[in-house]
Amino acid sequence: MSNLILAKRQLAPEVTLLEVEAPRIQRRWKPGMFIIIRPNSNSERIPLTIVDSSAARQSITMVIQAIGKTTKEAVALEPGESLCDLVGPLGEAATMTTGQKVVCMAGGVGVAELLPVAKAFREAGNHVTALCGARSDNYRILNDELIAAVDELKWATDDGSFGFKGNVVQMLLSLAGPGTFAEGHVIGPIPMMKAAAEATRDWGMKLHASLNPVMIDGTGMCGGCRVTVGQQVKFACVDGPEFDAHLVDFDELTRRNRAYREMEQQVQAHQCRIGLDVL
Amino acid sequence: MASGLLDNGAMATPPLKYKPNPKAPRQVLPVLNAQVRASSAEEVAQGFTAEQVSVEAQRCLQCAKPTCVDACPLHLDIKRFIQRLAEGEYQPAHDVISEQSPFPGVCGRVCQHELFCEDACIVGKKWDPVAIGSLERFAADHARLRMQELATSYPKPTGPKVALVGSGPASLIAAYDLVRWNYRVTIFEALHKLGGVLAYGIPNFRLPREILHEEISRLQNMGVEFEVDFIVGKTASLEELFEEGYAAIFVGTGAGLPYLMGIPGENLVGVYTANEFLTRINLMESFKFPDMPTPVRVGAHTVIVGGGNSAMDAARWAKRMGSQTTVLYRRGRAELKARLEEIEHAEEEGIHFEFLAAPVALFGDEAGTVKELECIRMELGEPDESGRRSPVPVKGSEYRIPVDTVVAAIGQAPNPTLQKATPQLITKRGKVVIDDHGETSMARVYAGGDVVRGGSTVILAMKDGRAAAQSIHAAISADLAAAEVKQ
Ligand SMILES: Cc1cc2nc3c(=O)[nH]c(=O)nc-3n(C[C@H](O)[C@H](O)[C@H](O)COP(=O)(O)OP(=O)(O)OC[C@H]3O[C@@H](n4cnc5c(N)ncnc54)[C@H](O)[C@@H]3O)c2cc1C
Ligand SMILES: Cc1cc2nc3c(=O)[nH]c(=O)nc-3n(C[C@H](O)[C@H](O)[C@H](O)COP(=O)(O)OP(=O)(O)OC[C@H]3O[C@@H](n4cnc5c(N)ncnc54)[C@H](O)[C@@H]3O)c2cc1C
Ligand code: SF4
Ligand code: SF4
Ligand code: FES
Numbered sequence: 103m104s105n106l107i108l109a110k111r112q113l114a115p116e117v118t119l120l121e122v123e124a125p126r127i128q129r130r131w132k133p134g135m136f137i138i139i140r141p142n143s144n145s146e147r148i149p150l151t152i153v154d155s156s157a158a159r160q161s162i163t164m165v166i167q168a169i170g171k172t173t174k175e176a177v178a179l180e181p182g183e184s185l186c187d188l189v190g191p192l193g194e195a196a197t198m199t200t201g202q203k204v205v206c207m208a209g210g211v212g213v214a215e216l217l218p219v220a221k222a223f224r225e226a227g228n229h230v231t232a233l234c235g236a237r238s239d240n241y242r243i244l245n246d247e248l249i250a251a252v253d254e255l256k257w258a259t260d261d262g263s264f265g266f267k268g269n270v271v272q273m274l275l276s277l278a279g280p281g282t283f284a285e286g287h288v289i290g291p292i293p294m295m296k297a298a299a300e301a302t303r304d305w306g307m308k309l310h311a312s313l314n315p316v317m318i319d320g321t322g323m324c325g326g327c328r329v330t331v332g333q334q335v336k337f338a339c340v341d342g343p344e345f346d347a348h349l350v351d352f353d354e355l356t357r358r359n360r361a362y363r364e365m366e367q368q369v370q371a372h373q374c375r376i377g378l379d380v381l
Numbered sequence: 382m383a384s385g386l387l388d389n390g391a392m393a394t395p396p397l398k399y400k401p402n403p404k405a406p407r408q409v410l411p412v413l414n415a416q417v418r419a420s421s422a423e424e425v426a427q428g429f430t431a432e433q434v435s436v437e438a439q440r441c442l443q444c445a446k447p448t449c450v451d452a453c454p455l456h457l458d459i460k461r462f463i464q465r466l467a468e469g470e471y472q473p474a475h476d477v478i479s480e481q482s483p484f485p486g487v488c489g490r491v492c493q494h495e496l497f498c499e500d501a502c503i504v505g506k507k508w509d510p511v512a513i514g515s516l517e518r519f520a521a522d523h524a525r526l527r528m529q530e531l532a533t534s535y536p537k538p539t540g541p542k543v544a545l546v547g548s549g550p551a552s553l554i555a556a557y558d559l560v561r562w563n564y565r566v567t568i569f570e571a572l573h574k575l576g577g578v579l580a581y582g583i584p585n586f587r588l589p590r591e592i593l594h595e596e597i598s599r600l601q602n603m604g605v606e607f608e609v610d611f612i613v614g615k616t617a618s619l620e621e622l623f624e625e626g627y628a629a630i631f632v633g634t635g636a637g638l639p640y641l642m643g644i645p646g647e648n649l650v651g652v653y654t655a656n657e658f659l660t661r662i663n664l665m666e667s668f669k670f671p672d673m674p675t676p677v678r679v680g681a682h683t684v685i686v687g688g689g690n691s692a693m694d695a696a697r698w699a700k701r702m703g704s705q706t707t708v709l710y711r712r713g714r715a716e717l718k719a720r721l722e723e724i725e726h727a728e729e730e731g732i733h734f735e736f737l738a739a740p741v742a743l744f745g746d747e748a749g750t751v752k753e754l755e756c757i758r759m760e761l762g763e764p765d766e767s768g769r770r771s772p773v774p775v776k777g778s779e780y781r782i783p784v785d786t787v788v789a790a791i792g793q794a795p796n797p798t799l800q801k802a803t804p805q806l807i808t809k810r811g812k813v814v815i816d817d818h819g820e821t822s823m824a825r826v827y828a829g830g831d832v833v834r835g836g837s838t839v840i841l842a843m844k845d846g847r848a849a850a851q852s853i854h855a856a857i858s859a860d861l862a863a864a865e866v867k868q
Contacts, residue, residue, distance in 0.1 A: 145674065186573075335648065
């Protein structure tokens with residue numbers, strides 16, 4: 103059976119790692135790429151970043167924050183069960199450079215999505231500083247993996263329970279300025295990516311943002327994932343998901359990602375009612 | 382040839398006598414009441430009754446030179462299957478169709494027969510042509526009900542391996558031909574469901590999904606393998622497929638890349654491409670929301686921009702989901718490109734058509750949700766390359782209409798994923814270039830359907846798939862013969 107779940111690990115409250123058998127994707131993926139899954143036969147299609155892979159186990163790893171119906175369905179699956187659908191690898195690989203000082207920034211579940219990109223920057227011969235954010239100490243994920251992957255790792259927590267008190271962009275401003283880094287990568291909630299873009303706009307550094315618009319097919323067929331980058335319309339699933347952070351229209355992305363908010367809540371409420379009926 | 386009814390001996394009543402009567406009025410396909418269908422996903426066209434079939438089939442003259450057969454891109458033996466139908470031998474009629482096509486349920490519903498078989502029908506010279514499409518559909522539906530086909534078992538194919546990319550009509554018919562020539566055929570499909578546009582684009586109320594599934598599962602019965610969630614160019618490259626032992630590859634990846642209107646406000650919330658709108662509703666079944674989890678926004682006023690099949694399909698879904706729906710088209714009614722039947726059905730369902738008008742800009746509220754559409758009046762000017770008079774904007778005629786949902790159904794270009802991963806594949810304006818044998822610039826890689834033609838029709842995609850299957854068969858047979866000579 104394909105798409106078999108080999109391992110599952112809870113990394114933090116609401117954040118779960120799944121390792122899934124996927125020999126073809128394991129062979130072809132590159133850091134920055136993603137997959138689309140449907141946990142069950144009547145699920146939505148949702149995109150998730152490829153976080154890691156194992157050639158020996160012919161598997162890929164994803165880290166899922168359970169925030170809505172489909173992500174909850176995904177993390178409810180157990181090893182030995184299979185994802186109904188898994189397709190990829192999708193999108194383009196993250197942009198790399200070599201021999202530079204690079205900053206990699208992430209918040210929340212974005213920290214997991216950052217890991218393969220940060221690793222790749224290091225392997226390409228850059229000096230990598232990772233600035234990672236979490237709500238508080240017990241929400242920090244993949245600390246050991248990050249330490250092994252980068253040159254310098256710093257944490258910021260909203261409540262100051264670990265590391266810098268504040269968010270990742272505040273931490274960046276506290277320790278860097280124009281010229282500190284030649285290049286950067288940011289992934290996480292939209293307000294954070296937008297703030298990182300604003301903070302570094304005049305620093306003369308390149309900043310790549312990995313965007314997370316609503317997707318359906320992930321193959322460039324629907325145009326639902328379109329984003330505006332430097333006045334141009336791009337399809338994030340095939341042209342991205344990574345774009346020049348200084349050119350992205352983050353406000354438009356925020357509005358488009360909110361398009362289904364009420365309906366998503368309706369689905370969850372509906373789901374609860376179905377649950378009650380069964381009881 | 383003895384008719385199939387002798388084989389099963391089950392038919393007790395003697396065949397009806399065939400009496401050509403072309404002057405009888407062309408039978409009208411019964412349709413679901415327009416009020417009922419305004420809020421239902423049920424199939425609109427209900428199919429002929431047995432009585433209608435008897436009348437309609439006898440309108441056929443059984444021509445000595447049946448021009449209809451040549452005009453059908455699949456060369457169905459129309460004359461013969463109509464004769465069977467007229468005689469009340471429904472399953473044998475289906476068997477006649479099966480010699481050429483396993484998809485009468487699909488083609489009988491969505492084929493643009495007015496451009497092909499029915500356009501060439503001799504009866505049409507004097508009266509209305511024989512309703513060939515609807516008769517084909519009847520034969521399919523009758524066989525379907527009897528489920529005879531699904532009980533048939535076929536030998537497993539053992540020949541060389543052939544890969545077909547995309548599960549649209551082009552690949553499906555190629556699979557049918559190749560598996561009958563004993564090839565081991567695998568169809569790779571990017572999405573999680575099979576059928577291409579038939580699955581994600583054409584609505585249930587035109588093509589019920591059971592019909593599509595049953596006709597595809599017939600291929601499965603015959604030994605065709607299907608791999609969904611597999612994007613050639615991403616999950617594996619063409620080169621890798623060759624390394625895995627496929628002797629030839631057919632690219633039938635369709636024209637899935639939607640054109641955008643390129644007007645201000647296009648990224649406002651509530652503005653969709655037809656592909657996204659239809660994919661949400663057909664593929665993800667958001668018409669069942671919230672029982673199905675994928676949402677779609679259909680507000681009180683919907684405007685569909687365009688005049689082709691996608692536009693009609695999107696408009697008719699919007700109407701069914703309770704929206705006041707307008708189709709905005711820059712030319713006139715005569716220039717609409719959709720199937721005539723769909724246009725008429727859309728009109729009956731109360732969809733408003735605004736002809737000779739084009740979108741100029743979209744305006745939204747503070748939350749970025751679309752609220753108004755600015756349009757401009759058009760008038761028809763000189764004929765363009767396609768021979769149609771091209772629309773010209775009338776200066777100063779701009780006006781605005783309130784909208785909650787806008788769907789751009791203005792056409793598609795070939796799906797670029799595979800081409801991007803295979804730069805050696807020669808394309809022209811996005812379309813894969815093929816030679817007279819359907820072969821691309823890469824040896825043993827063939828292509829057909831919308832990826833070659835741009836947006837086209839189901840039946841022309843099938844024609845291409847069939848031609849490519851023939852070329853593949855010829856090429857592999859020649860290879861095998863050459864290898865034998867060497868030994
Ligand atoms: C390229 C990409 C990579 C991603 N990688 C990860 C990852 O590694 N880990 C992770 O936890 N999350 C990731 N996400 C986000 C994840 O896809 C969403 O959290 C998920 O779709 C939410 O679905 P839901 O049904 O659980 O929640 P819902 O209640 O349906 O939605 C919650 C929010 O998620 C977003 N969302 C909803 N549906 C989609 C969709 N089909 N596509 C994209 N976003 C959607 C919307 O902003 C929505 O408001 C990624 C998104 C993208 C585009
Ligand atoms: C809404 C709509 C309604 C229509 N109505 C009609 C009608 O009533 N009558 C009619 O005759 N025509 C109609 N058409 C046109 C007709 O559907 C198409 O011409 C026909 O489907 C083309 O067939 P195809 O096999 O070339 O490709 P498609 O049907 O487009 O199928 C291509 C398939 O390939 C898959 N694919 C793409 N890239 C890859 C890849 N790299 N790897 C794997 N799979 C891939 C796609 O996901 C898709 O499933 C309609 C079109 C639309 C959009
Ligand atoms: S496939 Fe199309 S053209 Fe051929 S007989 Fe059927 S309706 Fe006519
Ligand atoms: S051309 Fe018309 S009348 Fe003649 S055989 Fe064909 S369907 Fe019958
Ligand atoms: S998700 Fe459909 S085009 Fe990107």
